[in-house]
Amino acid sequence: MVYPWSKKAKDEEEPKDEIAPKDGEEPKDEETPKDEETPKDEEEPKDEKTPNDTETSEDSNDLILNILKLEGYRMDSGELFQAFREAGGEMQDFKEELDRLSETGKIKSDSDGNIMTVQEFNHEKSQQDEEETDEPEEENIEEAVVEKDSEKDDEAKDSKDESEEETAEEITDENASEESNTGEDEDIESIIKLKEETDNWLIEQLKSKGNNGGDDSLKAEVAELKDRVEKLEKIIKNYFDENGFPKSRNPEEVFICIKYLILVREWLKEAQKTVPYFLDEIVRKCGNCYAILSCSNKQFPLFNGATEINHKDYDIFLKNLKYKFSNKNHEVADFIKIKKKKFEFFIDCGNPPPNSFSKYYQAGCLAFELISNKQKIICNLGCGKYLSQKIASISRSTAAHSTLYINDTSSCIFQKNKFINKVYGNSLIQRHKVIDKNYLDDKNFYSISASHNGYEKKFGYIHKRSVIVSKKEDKIFGQDELKKTKNYSNSLNYFVRFHIYPDTKIVKTKAGNSILISLSNGEGWLLSSKTNNFEIEKNIFLGNKNKIINNESVSISGNIDKEVVLIKWEIEKVS
Secondary structure, three states: OOOOOOOOOOOOOOOOOOOOOOOOOOOOHHHOOOHHHOOOHHHOOOOOOOOOHHHHHHHHHOHHHHHHHHOOOEEOHHHHHHHHHHOOOOHHHHHHHHHHHHHOOOEEEOOOOOEEEHHHHHHHHHHHHHHOOOOOHHHHHHHHHHOOHHHHHHHHOOOOOHHHHHHHHHHHHHOOOOOOOOOHHHHHHHHHHHHHHHHOHHHHHHHHOOOOOOOHHHHHHHHHHHHHHHHHHHHHHHHEOOOOOEOOOOHHHHHHHHHHHHHHHHHHHHOOOOOOHHHHHHHHHHHHHHHHHOOOOOOOOOOOOOOOOOOHHHHHHHHHOOOOOOOOOOEEOOEEEEEEOOEEEEEEOOOOOOHHHOOOOOOOOOOEEEEEOOEEEEEOOEOOOOOOHHHHHHHOOHHHOOOEEEOOEOOOEEOOOHHHHHHHOOOEEEOOOEEEEEEEEOOOEEEEEEEEOOOHHHHOEEEEEEEEEEOOOOEEEEEEEEEEOOOOOOOOEEEEEEEEOOOOEEEEOOOOOEEEEEOOOOOEEEEEOOOOOOEEEEEEEEOOOOOOEEEEEEEEEEEOOOOEEEEEEEEEEOO
């Protein structure tokens, strides 16, 4: 659109100082009077719509104000800026013009971010005040801001407190004139909001109006920015579940993701760019996942590819940036956590992830880890992804976790064909499914139970694990149950394995049905069973990334010769 007050010269004969036309009139070049021909004040009729010389000269330079009057007194920031440029305004002058008009009380912004003349703002405000008669007393002061002088007498008749009357009258007096410097706080808030919207005006223009009338390089920059924002949003939606947890179900990836998401967010802030709403949302959600799975020893439980990453320094970094995440829930991504004082218990009750996210997934269904006073007691083997392919395969087996398995078979079977893995991710030939998961927070104890069918198809048994954690003392009552669902002709054996954390001393008692565990911090724990004997076995630990550490594990084993097999065990602190 070409505006009559455009600063762009149409021809050499056009006068430099153009008088703003009246509303509804579009003067022709030859009819435009010169400054010296403008009638004086005393010669002008007393028509309020006819401006004097001073007013006309001033309005001719108020591009924003004239645009608003011509376009219906109201425009959002993107539309206003586009019109400003089309009228010959310079981009660097836009902010100065807005500031000047705001300071002089000629423009205001409503709650939706629309910019309008103060007359239109006051008119709309008065209409809203008439419709909303039952507003709280605090809003009556705001009503007084836009009331006309004729309404002051009516307001004085109201039965309000004297202090409220005086305050309302002061505000009314301050805002009665367009040239007043009143309402400063409100204007500042409007300008701040306007600046934020101006940063994003190009994207809004692309959504609403397309690329008409813009600079080519500017349009290219906006298109690239828009494309990057859309790609980031798409990646986030694809990578995380609805709770902000990576679909791989790897606790270590929570740490990696929150680290980079916050870096992106901080970069946008430093660059004075608008932070997309979805980025704020995923930072909050992923941060809460980070909080619930963070252990007191500043590490994460060793499930599904996690290693022993110490995040103590990163917690300090988050604190310095004033990020504070908390999660009082007991569960996230099918990991259940029980925490009381210096006692922490984690158990995996989840299903395998989608094939495209299963590259480092481990078959550790119903496995658990136990921490006391910042030191691990029972753990999982860890992940061998940084070592050989053979070690990596071993670390993914159910036997590498503190849970039950049958006949040296894992609860899910991994695809070994490299081509299929490359094309479809790290696909699974057989998947388990968790059923009947329950959690109970009782007055005296916590209770967790869950079952999975990972052995049903091949062996005809369902595995169920039940755990009760006492609230009064550091004691765990555990039970593994194998329930027959169909016949299987060959012999079956079960193994319940407990991986002991490195640098922990264990001793088998004479009775054979208990193991004394001595921690480096001086604590003593007893792993026992009233019906089964334990065996101590040589093992390895892979939690420390690139190292293979010699270690020990404890196991209970036996034959599966009944329709229902129960294996009971206890872990308690003894010193």
